[in-house]
Amino acid sequence: MTDLVRHAAVFEPGDPPRSGHVTFLDPAGDEAVTVAEQHAGTFRARRVPATRVPVAAAVAALARARADDQAHPAARLWGAAALVALQLVTRGRILPGVTAGDHDSWRAGPLDAADVQRIRDLAAAMPATARAVPLATPADTAPGGDPGDERVTSAGARGDGRADGGLWLPDAEGLVRAFLDAVADAMPRSPGAVRATGTTAYAAVKPVKVPHLRRWAEEVSAGLDAGVRLSLRLEADDLALAEFRAVVQLHSLADPSLVVDAADLWDGKDPGFGARARIDATLAIRRAARAWPRLERLLDNAVPDELALSDGDVEDLLAGAAGRLAAAGVEVHWPRSLVRGLTATAVIGERDAAPSDLPSFLGGHHLTSFNWQLALGEQRLTAAEMDRLAEAHRPVVRLRDQWVLIDPDLARKARQRDLKPLTGLDALGAALTGSVEVDGEQVPVEPTDWLRELRDRLAEPEQIGPPDGLAATLRDYQLHGLRWLARMTSLGLGGCLADDMGLGKTITLIALHLHRNSGGPTLVVCPASLLGNWEREITRFAPGVPVRRFHGAGRTLADEGFVLTTYGTMRLDAARLAAHPWDLLVADEAQHVKNPASSTAKALREIPAAARVALTGTPVENNLSELWAILDWTTPGLLGPLARFRARWAKPVESGDGAAAARLSRLVGPFLLRRRKSDPGIAPELPPKTETDRPVALTTEQAGLYEAVVRESMRQIADAKGMARRGLIVKLLTGLKQICNHPAHYLHESAPRLTGRSGKLELLDELVDTIVAEDGAVLVFTQYVAMARLIDKHLTDRGVSTQLLYGGTPVARREEMVRRFQDGQAPVFLLSLKAAGTGLNLTRADHVIHYDRWWNPAVEDQATDRAYRIGQTRPVQVHRLIAEGTIEDRVAQMLEAKRSLAEAVLASGEAAFTELADAELAALVELR
Numbered sequence: 001m002t003d004l005v006r007h008a009a010v011f012e013p014g015d016p017p018r019s020g021h022v023t024f025l026d027p028a029g030d031e032a033v034t035v036a037e038q039h040a041g042t043f044r045a046r047r048v049p050a051t052r053v054p055v056a057a058a059v060a061a062l063a064r065a066r067a068d069d070q071a072h073p074a075a076r077l078w079g080a081a082a083l084v085a086l087q088l089v090t091r092g093r094i095l096p097g098v099t100a101g102d103h104d105s106w107r108a109g110p111l112d113a114a115d116v117q118r119i120r121d122l123a124a125a126m127p128a129t130a131r132a133v134p135l136a137t138p139a140d141t142a143p144g145g146d147p148g149d150e151r152v153t154s155a156g157a158r159g160d161g162r163a164d165g166g167l168w169l170p171d172a173e174g175l176v177r178a179f180l181d182a183v184a185d186a187m188p189r190s191p192g193a194v195r196a197t198g199t200t201a202y203a204a205v206k207p208v209k210v211p212h213l214r215r216w217a218e219e220v221s222a223g224l225d226a227g228v229r230l231s232l233r234l235e236a237d238d239l240a241l242a243e244f245r246a247v248v249q250l251h252s253l254a255d256p257s258l259v260v261d262a263a264d265l266w267d268g269k270d271p272g273f274g275a276r277a278r279i280d281a282t283l284a285i286r287r288a289a290r291a292w293p294r295l296e297r298l299l300d301n302a303v304p305d306e307l308a309l310s311d312g313d314v315e316d317l318l319a320g321a322a323g324r325l326a327a328a329g330v331e332v333h334w335p336r337s338l339v340r341g342l343t344a345t346a347v348i349g350e351r352d353a354a355p356s357d358l359p360s361f362l363g364g365h366h367l368t369s370f371n372w373q374l375a376l377g378e379q380r381l382t383a384a385e386m387d388r389l390a391e392a393h394r395p396v397v398r399l400r401d402q403w404v405l406i407d408p409d410l411a412r413k414a415r416q417r418d419l420k421p422l423t424g425l426d427a428l429g430a431a432l433t434g435s436v437e438v439d440g441e442q443v444p445v446e447p448t449d450w451l452r453e454l455r456d457r458l459a460e461p462e463q464i465g466p467p468d469g470l471a472a473t474l475r476d477y478q479l480h481g482l483r484w485l486a487r488m489t490s491l492g493l494g495g496c497l498a499d500d501m502g503l504g505k506t507i508t509l510i511a512l513h514l515h516r517n518s519g520g521p522t523l524v525v526c527p528a529s530l531l532g533n534w535e536r537e538i539t540r541f542a543p544g545v546p547v548r549r550f551h552g553a554g555r556t557l558a559d560e561g562f563v564l565t566t567y568g569t570m571r572l573d574a575a576r577l578a579a580h581p582w583d584l585l586v587a588d589e590a591q592h593v594k595n596p597a598s599s600t601a602k603a604l605r606e607i608p609a610a611a612r613v614a615l616t617g618t619p620v621e622n623n624l625s626e627l628w629a630i631l632d633w634t635t636p637g638l639l640g641p642l643a644r645f646r647a648r649w650a651k652p653v654e655s656g657d658g659a660a661a662a663r664l665s666r667l668v669g670p671f672l673l674r675r676r677k678s679d680p681g682i683a684p685e686l687p688p689k690t691e692t693d694r695p696v697a698l699t700t701e702q703a704g705l706y707e708a709v710v711r712e713s714m715r716q717i718a719d720a721k722g723m724a725r726r727g728l729i730v731k732l733l734t735g736l737k738q739i740c741n742h743p744a745h746y747l748h749e750s751a752p753r754l755t756g757r758s759g760k761l762e763l764l765d766e767l768v769d770t771i772v773a774e775d776g777a778v779l780v781f782t783q784y785v786a787m788a789r790l791i792d793k794h795l796t797d798r799g800v801s802t803q804l805l806y807g808g809t810p811v812a813r814r815e816e817m818v819r820r821f822q823d824g825q826a827p828v829f830l831l832s833l834k835a836a837g838t839g840l841n842l843t844r845a846d847h848v849i850h851y852d853r854w855w856n857p858a859v860e861d862q863a864t865d866r867a868y869r870i871g872q873t874r875p876v877q878v879h880r881l882i883a884e885g886t887i888e889d890r891v892a893q894m895l896e897a898k899r900s901l902a903e904a905v906l907a908s909g910e911a912a913f914t915e916l917a918d919a920e921l922a923a924l925v926e927l928r
Contacts, residue, residue, distance in 0.1 A: 359492025502869020
């Protein structure tokens with residue numbers, strides 16, 4: 001279809017319209033058509049090859065051709081017409097009709113003045129090649145178009161039809177209208193039409209003979225091409241009495257400049273509306289009454305010229321009826337002397353003095369006033385004026401020497417202008433986002449001066465230098481992080497420092513402890529593998545500051561300095577930790593508490609502190625609820641309850657609502673500091689990092705196992721439902737990944753033969769041999785401890801020095817293994833991705849191998865950052881092993897797309913595939 005639009009396109013109408021064709025004058029076409037071609041100064045008929053395409057099949061390609069410079073001008077013209085047709089269908093501008101051949105059809109309409117003008121513009125721009133199929137006689141033109149048929153003579157392509165000889169071509173405007181009808185007829189095939197007509201008419205694609213519906217269709221569609229448009233002009237002889245009447249005005253669709261009152265039309269003062277004008281006007285009123293039933297009373301009058309309006313009618317128009325009428329093409333014109341510039345704004349904190357104790361205010365100990373403020377134009381109304389509005393019982397009131405129209409909703413806000421007070425955090429959140437929820441609706445807000453100043457303070461970090469006692473030089477971005485944390489914690493607010501792994505979050509937090517110098521202790525909760533790292537960093541960068549591990553038997557607390565504990569110990573001893581006074585509470589690798597319902601997250605929330613700080617390189621791994629869990633812990637109440645957060649923020653953002661995403665960014669921006677290694681000026685001294693996908697072929701054994709598992713599992717899945725089906729899918733995906741790793745992994749062999757059975761293991765040998773020969777070091781990550789043990793055995797048998805770290809490795813042993821690797825005593829470090837993907841500093845490695853995929857790029861990036869972090873001096877090469885033609889191959893493509901979506905809301909791991917249909921799942925897992 002893309003190539004066809006390079007050729008001239010002609011529309012050939014059909015009966016019914018949906019049977020029409022777009023004919024492309026394609027030299028390679030398999031049909032022949034007669035076209036009018038200019039030859040030696042005259043036009044003559046000539047048979048040429050062509051390709052005929054049904055209208056419904058051609059619309060999409062034509063619409064794209066409109067913006068294609070290589071498309072033929074005739075194809076671009078019909079592309080522009082296709083766009084107009086699709087817009088009419090989208091707006092619901094379609095009406096039923098019965099064709100000359102008694103077939104059911106949909107037609108484009110009713111058309112307003114702007115639609116008519118666009119049709120005329122298209123007709124005027126139509127090149128002769130776009131209507132080059134001549135007519136046998138003038139009567140063969142598009143429906144209703146024969147008066148405009150044109151004869152093409154030697155005088156040119158747009159003859160006047162009076163010359164002798166030549167060829168008759170369809171009228172351009174009639175052809176455009178026929179094309180719009182064809183698109184309208186081809187698009188909507190609603191089953192609801194069956195109920196309306198009692199037949200398959202207007203619902204089935206196949207034409208249906210419906211001569212008995214002609215009168216019904218004509219009544220519904222009357223005025224389609226040359227009818228009238230309705231508008232209402234509201235008048236009041238005395239605004240003080242507010243006695244309005246709606247005067248019916250009629251506008252000609254054929255000539256938008258013609259406007260007449262209905263009374264004049266019925267009196268015979270017809271400036272050119274035509275013989276059907278009264279019928280068309282009556283039908284237009286009937287259609288308008290569907291939007292506002294009050295108009296039905298006009299049809300009770302001999303002359304439907306005007307309607308007396310009660311106060312309730314006027315309020316109904318203001319409350320939404322006028323909008324519904326406008327959507328139906330009926331404009332409502334209010335008296336010019338009546339002012340409609342009344343607005344309401346939600347104002348926060350205007351009645352309050354600036355709080356002297358901001359931490360107490362933001363901690364929820366004080367409430368902030370919240371009320372509606374009405375304005376006329378740019379001028380606020382006084383309290384007395386708002387009282388006058390509140391007391392008004394009519395839709396018009398006199399304000400500031402002018403009559404003002406009162407929307408019922410505005411009158412209600414004037415009467416109930418005191419809204420429920422907000423907490424300090426809610427007020428700050430509203431100031432940040434510019435909106436707040438009132439009765440389930442988002443409304444814009446206006447913060448008072450002191451609240452705006454507080455909002456602006458969050459964007460201005462404390463202007464402080466490195467604290468005394470810090471035995472290190474902070475990088476610029478680390479100093480900025482310190483200043484940001486100092487500002488947030490000084491206000492009693494928490495924050496999430498979400499720098500990439502390896503950018504120095506630990507030293508920034510140590511500097512914050514020294515800066516606060518409050519004498520109160522700082523409690524750091526971290527994974528067990530990081531206890532040693534924290535202790536070394538504190539001793540190194542803050543010598544003299546006490547540091548104590550609250551871990552293991554006989555653990556005790558301290559009243560100053562740092563106390564270090566693990567998430568597991570914290571969960572067990574939450575009550576004891578909660579009873580101790582803490583100045584700072586720090587959650588390192590805070591993604592460990594991303595599930596707010598977990599016992600670990602609940603225990604962490606029980607521990608009070610003057611300020612809370614979360615440290616993580618991945619504030620969002622899978623969904624926005626994880627972000628809520630972290631920020632609701634650092635700054636409770638900022639994002640509201642989880643259910644409301646999901647409804648207000650997560651669901652709209654997931655649905656692609658850009659405005660909601662922007663508001664959420666403004667809300668959380670001050671509370672989350674995110675820097676990446678790739679950001680300009682952050683870590684210019686880091687060496688380059690190269691990431692490579694390394695495809696490997698399955699061995700014959702692997703391929704046979706793979707196909708057998710797919711075949712058997714898909715048979716079971718086809719017969720399963722619900723949770724059982726999901727479980728089978730997860731089992732299938734896990735099994736396929738294990739087969740891709742090594743047959744012995746999938747078969748759980750106790751004493752396996754490892755060589756020669758896995759393409760991945762063979763490639764791993766090649767990579768390890770090269771790395772070791774070049775005096776390099778490598779981290780090998782796998783999500784399966786069983787596979788890590790197989791690799792460990794295999795490499796050890798080959799004489800390669802290795803060590804293996806997984807979740808069951810004791811803390812002391814972990815620290816010893818890290819030291820040995822960093823000292824160069826073991827060039828190959830095998831690690832469980834889940835247990836060792838965070839917190840470790842392994843800059844001795846200049847290679848990282850992902851033996852299998854976690855199916856979450858954020859987790860893989862964290863693992864890679866064990867080597868690619870501050871302190872790394874050599875280029876780092878990342879190798880991802882992918883079994884060709886398998887599910888790993890397809891998922892690798894998905895991961896690239898997921899990686900490019902910054903903090904996207906996506907399902908994680910195998911769960912992302914459990915809802916696939918059987919056919920989609922089969923396509924995903926089949927061996928290619």
